[in-house]
Amino acid sequence: MRGAREAAAGPIPGTNGQILDALPHPLILVDPQGRIIEANMAAESFFRASAQVLRRHPVSHFVPFGSPLLMLISQVRERGAPVNEYKVDIGSPRIGAEKIVDIIAAPVADRPGAVVLMLQERGMAEKIDRQLTSRGAARTVSGLATMLAHEIKNPLSGIRGAAQLLEASAAEDDRPLTRLIMDETDRIVKLVDRMEVFSDERPVEREPVNIHVVLDHVQRLANSGFARNIPINVEYDPSLPLVLANRDQLVQVFLNLVKNASEAVAGEPAGEITLTTAYRPGIRLSVPGSRERVSLPLEFCVRDNGPGVPEDLLPHLFDPFVTTKANGSGLGLALVAKIIGDHGGVIECDSQPGRTVFRILMPAYATQDEI
Numbered sequence: 001m002r003g004a005r006e007a008a009a010g011p012i013p014g015t016n017g018q019i020l021d022a023l024p025h026p027l028i029l030v031d032p033q034g035r036i037i038e039a040n041m042a043a044e045s046f047f048r049a050s051a052q053v054l055r056r057h058p059v060s061h062f063v064p065f066g067s068p069l070l071m072l073i074s075q076v077r078e079r080g081a082p083v084n085e086y087k088v089d090i091g092s093p094r095i096g097a098e099k100i101v102d103i104i105a106a107p108v109a110d111r112p113g114a115v116v117l118m119l120q121e122r123g124m125a126e127k128i129d130r131q132l133t134s135r136g137a138a139r140t141v142s143g144l145a146t147m148l149a150h151e152i153k154n155p156l157s158g159i160r161g162a163a164q165l166l167e168a169s170a171a172e173d174d175r176p177l178t179r180l181i182m183d184e185t186d187r188i189v190k191l192v193d194r195m196e197v198f199s200d201e202r203p204v205e206r207e208p209v210n211i212h213v214v215l216d217h218v219q220r221l222a223n224s225g226f227a228r229n230i231p232i233n234v235e236y237d238p239s240l241p242l243v244l245a246n247r248d249q250l251v252q253v254f255l256n257l258v259k260n261a262s263e264a265v266a267g268e269p270a271g272e273i274t275l276t277t278a279y280r281p282g283i284r285l286s287v288p289g290s291r292e293r294v295s296l297p298l299e300f301c302v303r304d305n306g307p308g309v310p311e312d313l314l315p316h317l318f319d320p321f322v323t324t325k326a327n328g329s330g331l332g333l334a335l336v337a338k339i340i341g342d343h344g345g346v347i348e349c350d351s352q353p354g355r356t357v358f359r360i361l362m363p364a365y366a367t368q369d370e371i
Contacts, residue, residue: 032113034058063090072105076115082106160185170172203344208256218254227262235276241341242365249339256332257302264306296361309351
């Protein structure tokens with residue numbers, strides 16, 4: 001069937017099907033009436049439809065009414081020259097809620113009115129850019145933590161000692177004040193201790209880890225504590241390879257994310273948390289402290305159906321001291337970003353009301369035979 005349709009419509013001039021299918025970006029050919037007459041494999045994946053289904057509809061069927069993509073096609077026809085448009089949202093219920101793309105549109109010389117469209121998704125490039133920004137923020141906190149440890153903890157020790165001496169000779173009515181001084185001093189010391197974690201620049205000790213064992217452990221801890229009354233669902237890929245990581249640090253990461261999710265859904269009548277794992281090949285990132293570039297095919301997600309993260313906070317969510325909690329320190333997610341970054345991975349948050357997903361991409365463990 002596909003061969004018959006291709007014979008009728010014909011391939012894009014000057015190309016062949018194998019070359020088009022090898023391109024990583026969605027590419028479609030639109031005829032003068034706006035119908036899709038050719039699409040590569042990346043386009044099938046992007047539009048969530050086979051080439052046969054795509055050819056049954058005009059391109060307007062897959063994008064929102066009045067989409068800039070349709071205007072772009074008209075501009076190409078009017079000018080007879082290529083036109084580019086950047087950061088265009090063509091998301092729709094058919095292809096996904098959020099689809100931010102750069103569009104390259106060009107006329108086809110021997111097909112008057114036909115337009116070739118190439119779409120470049122911006123999602124992963126922005127994820128990596130935000131991750132690198134988070135690493136820079138973590139390094140800034142590293143220097144701040146070292147300074148605080150030296151300049152604040154020593155005086156705090158003296159203040160606490162003085163308060164203890166005063167308590168021994170203070171009147172009964174005054175002792176709550178000395179106790180308040182000691183309690184607040186201890187609280188500040190704990191905060192500084194948490195920040196000292198950022199100044200630890202030692203290489204991470206990593207080994208092959210079964211992520212499902214880690215997630216099951218985190219789930220048991222959550223169910224017996226802070227998420228006792230919240231359903232935690234799992235959607236695991238049982239064939240997933242081992243991850244090259246530090247097990248204890250992964251437990252710390254997912255405990256933090258699951259705790260945040262449980263707090264987000266605490267007031268929701270049907271609140272729930274979902275843990276997912278999947279294999280997503282194709283993403284590569286450099287490892288901190290080396291020139292090595294590793295593939296990040298392992299995807300781990302913590303999803304909740306809470307109210308979502310405020311839109312203005314999303315770009316800064318992994319920066320230190322950014323929090324939506326009244327009594328939060330804003331260091332939990334910054335620490336998560338540092339740990340994942342030290343592992344050569346990427347973490348990103350996609351959020352809208354009713355659906356928030358923290359997505360982690362990490363390297364798989366490779367044996368010597370596989371390297």
